[in-house]
Amino acid sequence: MSDMLYFDHAATTPVHPRVLAAMTPYLTQVFGNPSSVHAAGREARKALEQARDAIASFMDADPQSLIFTSGGTEADNMAVIGGAMAQRERGRHVITTQIEHHAVLHACEYLEQAGFEVTYLPVDKTGSVRLEDVKQAVRPDTVLVSIMYGNNEVGTIQPIEEIGVFLQEKGIIFHTDAVQAFGVLPIRARQLPVDMLSVSAHKINGPKGVGALYLGRKVPVSPILHGGSQERKRRAGTENLAGIVGFAEATKVATEEMADRVAKYEQMKAAMRAVWEEAGIAFHVNGHPTNVLPHILNVSFPGVHTETMLMNLDLARIAAASGSACTSGSLELSHVLVAMQLEDEIARSAIRFSFGITNTVEEARQAAQTVAQIVNRLVRSK
Template structure:
């Protein structure tokens, strides 16, 4: 049996061997609670704060502005719900987009249930928010805006700095879900006028179950978890020390290798598209042609339903995805592609390929060859 080609790194990534190595002592030897005052606890606390410094450094922010969470979903919920609740005095209106991750969309739906009003901004056919729509949506009682950095399904990058600058002038809190952008793009929330920013470890070859939320110095936030004074009373619960240490190691590696990784992902993307082009199969690339994440490629193959293509790929040892991981397994059309108004056929035949550190250009060539075989057979 040939080796499986894993093109689903946007869903999750393999843990880097160096990350496993960094975590091991914190699962076996350094088992103290970071909140304990004895030697065991102090040693754990030291490791926790060293990891916090490392991750904060990658974002050019004050270590005290980071809140460790159980992942990107919790970070998004804490930002959207915790941010909105803390801003009630200002108003109960929140703005987001139709193409957010479900962690943001479902958090907004929860706010609607408790009496908030949410505006869901449309996007153009590339998946980009129009500044004019945002400007029109902002009101006196707008308390919070959440717009993702780079889309997890089609890769489109939003005009984050422009949005941030506009909102900063109006003193409106701005959150961005940067889970897919972290590790592949340089992020500096303070320069981009971002008040809150979510990241996750398992998208950058760290462990599952750990993430972080950056919260700017003067940004109020209401905790969602109660029961302890951890994370400066903003997130109760004993910190996942081994996970956080692993996260910091993954960040260290990603930062050191970023340029080289990005160059490789671009080569992989180009190699696949060149093979489709040469073979003359029918395909459409979804998302913005230039302002896009380097590791995500979303392609529609007209005439072949998403599920059919995925099953055929799986039989040929290629793992890809339909839209976001949280909704795969369900046959619903991608909410992102629907919002982009590309037509039903494009939405029903879309596949997301996402690349990571284990992939090579040779694999891309091989996978593309298999895709061409399937398309040639099924598009007749």
């Protein structure tokens, strides 16, 4: 991978050297089960709770409110399915948006099979949810609303605070998937009007296979895993101790470096756009122009299909992404871009560049120049 320009950090990130160093003792020496009562277990338990305290501190949360999971998907499922099931005697209506990650959308589909009714809110052309649409969708039997903090495809940041304040007044449980926002935006759980918040380690240079759900006090959630009494009987299964320790270190590093990282990502976006403007190629940036995650740039190049661009970039040793799902070797149109009601030519030519700690501004410029060459070659050949 050393010769590849990797611009797909929204998909996953490399493990930071400090994270690997923090994890290693818990893969080799401190291997006890945190539930065991002997000395090895107690040592593991101490490390587990220290990691919980650290992550809670960085996201301004009560340590008791953090439930460790196997990642963002499980955290989303626990919030959506567990939160709805715990309240099914009170009501069976759930609200979400058309642009959520599939971890939320498919959890909502599961709830529909279980007898719930789900309202999927539309978004505008910038990918933003309107507070007015939330207000109109709420019913007396609404028990849960799940709206992501920042979109993983186009980066649009949602009006979480406005929506949360309204839902608090209505007494409706509010969950936000903050997987893409965590680590690039300051997340202050206790200051946000949310009841549940999902985060993941591998998006912030931590290990894969570990995440967490912030669960506010007195928020009803039914467990979706059954077994032991780990995580205060809310999530059964032996804790991924090394992963959790790595998650804590990744959170610490991300917090320390956040301002510098964000500044660098903004420089990269500006550099790429400057190259394309100078080259005179047609391009269209998707998502909100200002209310957007700093590390995501979703851009369309009319006349060059997404799949064609991705293949050409891959041949040039540049890793980028589409927001589309890959089915049987071909790309389906992104559900996010469809919900934004973009013109067909824009939606079918969208590419997501997402930045991380391994990137430089010069690399961003180099990738942009390659894109310009590809566009010029393919558009001219038509």
